[in-house]
Amino acid sequence: MVSRFSIPLFFGTLLLLTVPFITPIKAQSILYNPLSLPMNRKINDRLSAKDIPTGEGGFARDYQVRLEKNDQVSIDLKSEDFDSIVLLIAEDGTTVAENDDGPDGTTNSLLFTRITESGRYIVRVRAFGKTGGGDFTLKITRLQPIQGD
Template sequence: MNKYILTFCSLIISYHSFTLSAVGESQIYSPIPLQPNQLISDTLSSDDIPTGEGGFAKDYTIFLNKGDQIAIDVMSEDFDTVVMLIAEDGTTVAENDDAPDHDSNSLLFTRIAETGRYTIRVRAFGAVGNGKFTIQLTKLQPIVN
């Protein structure tokens, strides 16, 4: 009987040890802060957020005001970029795959409808693609005559 109790206790200790080490190794979701006009050079890799479609994504966060007119420019020579602007409630505000010049970079223009914190998600088009890229958000100024 003591043999079974000892084996059972060993299994419980092993389980808790495994659970703690698995929890300790998990990464906490933490988007990278982005400031207007700040150019960031970064890398998309398999260490980033799984998209559920076979690829990966990297998130940035920025606070924007109602009425802000913005341009988000993502450029890469390594992969076909896609950029998404996501509201605090998780809805997609805008998305762009290819810039107007028909290359594989992304250029997104939009006007902000509600003040709040937004997520900018960079991912590769399709299920594969990674490598170096740059991202920059510019607040556009209205033209005054």
């Protein structure tokens, strides 16, 4: 005959015997830390499945850059391996500007914008849709204002 104390006692004992063997789940050890993007210098890199998933089947890679109010910049992203998109993202996460296909008729991206607030910005390199990844070159250039006579 099973008493009314047997079942709780059984499960309580089972819990005490099981708890010491439960392994805690560790948090991801790699934190989001975009690479620094040098001004006026081209970099060569690679977009791969190890980068940030976009939710559209593709991936993105982020770089950070410090920009000042009234800076005029161009961001040039070129790849022969994938259809590129470049985004400039403010510290608060809003998209300042983006470009999919540049004016040269290719799937490369060329973005021109004026900065309205000083701060740290993210330059995001991504592939259009599920076009994959591959090698690319990226360059951000601070444009010189035209001097009047």
